[in-house]
Amino acid sequence: MKTSPAKSASPLGRSLLRIYLKEARYDFLKLWRMPAYALPTILFPTMFYILFGLIFAKRPGADSRIGLYYLATFGAFAVIAASLFALGVGVAGERGQGWLEVKRASPMPPMAYFTAKVITSMTFGLIIVLILMGLAIGLGGVRVTLAQALTLLAVEVLGAVPFCAMGLAIGYFAGPNSAPAIVNLIYMPLAFFSGLWIPIGLFPRILQHVALILPPYHLGEMALGVVGMGDGEANWVHMAVLGAFAALCLVLARVGFRRDEGKLYG
Amino acid sequence: MIVLPEATREEPTGRSGRLTTATPTPVARLDAVTKTYGPVTALREVRLTVPAGGVLALLGPNGAGKTTAVKLLLGLAQPTKGRVSVFGADPRSAASRTRTGVMLQTGGVPPTLRVREHLDLFSSYYPNPLPVGECVAAAGLEGLEKRKFGELSGGQKQRLLFALALCGNPDLLFLDEPTTGLDVEARRVFWDQIKRLVRHGKTILLTTHYMEEADALADRIVVLNQGSIIAEDTPAQIKTRASGRRIRCVTRLATEELRKLSGALEVIRPCQDAQPGAVEIRAVDAEAVLRQLLALDPQLAEIEITKPRLEEAFLTLTRADDDSRNI
Numbered sequence: 001m002k003t004s005p006a007k008s009a010s011p012l013g014r015s016l017l018r019i020y021l022k023e024a025r026y027d028f029l030k031l032w033r034m035p036a037y038a039l040p041t042i043l044f045p046t047m048f049y050i051l052f053g054l055i056f057a058k059r060p061g062a063d064s065r066i067g068l069y070y071l072a073t074f075g076a077f078a079v080i081a082a083s084l085f086a087l088g089v090g091v092a093g094e095r096g097q098g099w100l101e102v103k104r105a106s107p108m109p110p111m112a113y114f115t116a117k118v119i120t121s122m123t124f125g126l127i128i129v130l131i132l133m134g135l136a137i138g139l140g141g142v143r144v145t146l147a148q149a150l151t152l153l154a155v156e157v158l159g160a161v162p163f164c165a166m167g168l169a170i171g172y173f174a175g176p177n178s179a180p181a182i183v184n185l186i187y188m189p190l191a192f193f194s195g196l197w198i199p200i201g202l203f204p205r206i207l208q209h210v211a212l213i214l215p216p217y218h219l220g221e222m223a224l225g226v227v228g229m230g231d232g233e234a235n236w237v238h239m240a241v242l243g244a245f246a247a248l249c250l251v252l253a254r255v256g257f258r259r260d261e262g263k264l265y266g
Numbered sequence: 267m268i269v270l271p272e273a274t275r276e277e278p279t280g281r282s283g284r285l286t287t288a289t290p291t292p293v294a295r296l297d298a299v300t301k302t303y304g305p306v307t308a309l310r311e312v313r314l315t316v317p318a319g320g321v322l323a324l325l326g327p328n329g330a331g332k333t334t335a336v337k338l339l340l341g342l343a344q345p346t347k348g349r350v351s352v353f354g355a356d357p358r359s360a361a362s363r364t365r366t367g368v369m370l371q372t373g374g375v376p377p378t379l380r381v382r383e384h385l386d387l388f389s390s391y392y393p394n395p396l397p398v399g400e401c402v403a404a405a406g407l408e409g410l411e412k413r414k415f416g417e418l419s420g421g422q423k424q425r426l427l428f429a430l431a432l433c434g435n436p437d438l439l440f441l442d443e444p445t446t447g448l449d450v451e452a453r454r455v456f457w458d459q460i461k462r463l464v465r466h467g468k469t470i471l472l473t474t475h476y477m478e479e480a481d482a483l484a485d486r487i488v489v490l491n492q493g494s495i496i497a498e499d500t501p502a503q504i505k506t507r508a509s510g511r512r513i514r515c516v517t518r519l520a521t522e523e524l525r526k527l528s529g530a531l532e533v534i535r536p537c538q539d540a541q542p543g544a545v546e547i548r549a550v551d552a553e554a555v556l557r558q559l560l561a562l563d564p565q566l567a568e569i570e571i572t573k574p575r576l577e578e579a580f581l582t583l584t585r586a587d588d589d590s591r592n593i
Contacts, residue, residue: 026376
């Protein structure tokens with residue numbers, strides 16, 4: 001084997017930006033081509049929106065704002081699911097089966113790995129929210145201003161961050177086989193009790209209090225706030241709760257990461 | 267280890283550090299490393315030096331500490347005591363990782379990415395990667411560039427993992443049981459690839475279960491058992507260490523009597539369902555022992571004398587070590 005000519009390297013050696021971009025691109029492609037991830041991630045929210053946001057909303061006497069409500073909450077639901085599956089199931093699998101070790105032993109900057117997964121989650125989130133918007137505006141007769149649409153997109157896509165952190169924590173504690181089950185068990189009830197399916201105003205009082213401590217409720221509220229359907233709580237409260245939740249998850253993930261370091265494989 | 271004459275050992279500056287210029291600079295070393303996992307001691311005061319160039323094979327039974335040693339050298343685990351260095355630096359540093367390539371036994375390789383994509387990504391981590399085409403050729407993956415990892419056969423998957431170790435054009439390669447699961451033909455091809463890397467000045471640290479593989483490839487063999495190095499030498503020397511030949515025969519003599527034979531190094535009774543009286547005796551001068559045997563037992567039967575292969579030498583070494591620990 002010949003030693004490669006020096007011209008193949010950039011003058012500054014490897015380019016960090018290039019690594020981050022390639023890592024993100026291939027992480028996205030990896031899941032995009034994986035029907036077990038891509039299909040439920042994209043089709044479930046779409047299907048739910050068609051059922052609840054379009055068909056049920058057409059019943060006589062239904063609240064005319066149902067289509068708008070579900071655009072905001074199912075968008076949040078979709079982003080949460082995309083993040084938990086990409087990070088939780090992804091990291092647990094790659095960690096548990098030894099692939100992450102190969103990556104860690106390489107000169108890959110560790111942050112490139114995690115950033116790529118966040119970008120993947122956000123990209124899937126963006127795709128789904130765009131689909132939901134298309135359905136809402138095109139078929140549901142929902143009217144939003146351009147500014148509202150763009151703000152909603154930004155809120156939903158950035159809303160992936162705390163749930164990526166949660167996925168990371170799950171990924172560092174769950175095994176490769178148990179992670180999908182754990183995420184499936186968690187995300188549906190979490191979304192439901194956070195009012196992403198039914199407004200918490202219709203909940204029994206005790207459950208309304210429970211919703212306040214559930215992070216998806218706060219993302220849902222921020223999204224609803226954009227289209228004028230929020231509970232009126234200030235955005236910084238929602239952001240503070242989501243930020244604190246993300247920080248807690250990152251601390252947990254770090255504990256799991258440390259625990260991994262001491263583990264003996266084989 | 268070259269012992270320098272007294273005169274040259276004297277450094278005018280008094281800096282003994284200069285001495286390293288007289289011997290090849292090691293590319294990697296474990297310096298009195300102890301690694302414990304909870305109550306389990308995986309490595310005990312291990313001193314291992316990987317010299318530049320050539321193949322160093324790490325042998326040992328399961329649980330001997332091979333994987334731990336490799337993980338420490340890769341910076342994937344931290345030593346409980348002692349120091350680990352690769353290219354004179356912390357193995358976790360970018361400086362040593364960009365000069366190191368790794369092939370580990372692993373699952374979870376993203377199955378939906380193509381061969382070319384895997385190589386494109388891993389190459390981007392290194393400052394001076396091999397052109398992807400060259401790497402594909404070196405690992406024998408021609409024509410499979412567009413194949414997804416999940417569509418590759420077992421042997422092709424191994425070749426991709428090997429290609430990932432190569433793609434950064436590293437100076438040091440860690441190959442952890444690289445030919446596990448390969449058929450004989452594929453293993454030979456792989457050996458040729460490793461030999462070619464050595465000709466290009468690479469240093470290779472190989473762990474393997476196949477003694478034949480270590481014998482064929484390694485310049486030095488380090489035998490680990492129960493967390494300690496019990497032998498470190500060339501394959502030929504290792505074979506001589508557990509030296510002599512094996513006499514297999516069927517005799518009515520008792521084990522105690524056989525042990526008293528002059529020149530018998532070891533007496534082994536094969537497992538119980540073997541023929542009654544079957545025995546194996548290891549001796550340097552097999553003929554002399556055989557003469558004594560025949561004198562004591564004229565009915566001695568089924569005599570067979572064999573030279574040890576490396577595998578047997580290795581078993582002898584680890585067994586002797588285990589015995590001495592159990593006393």
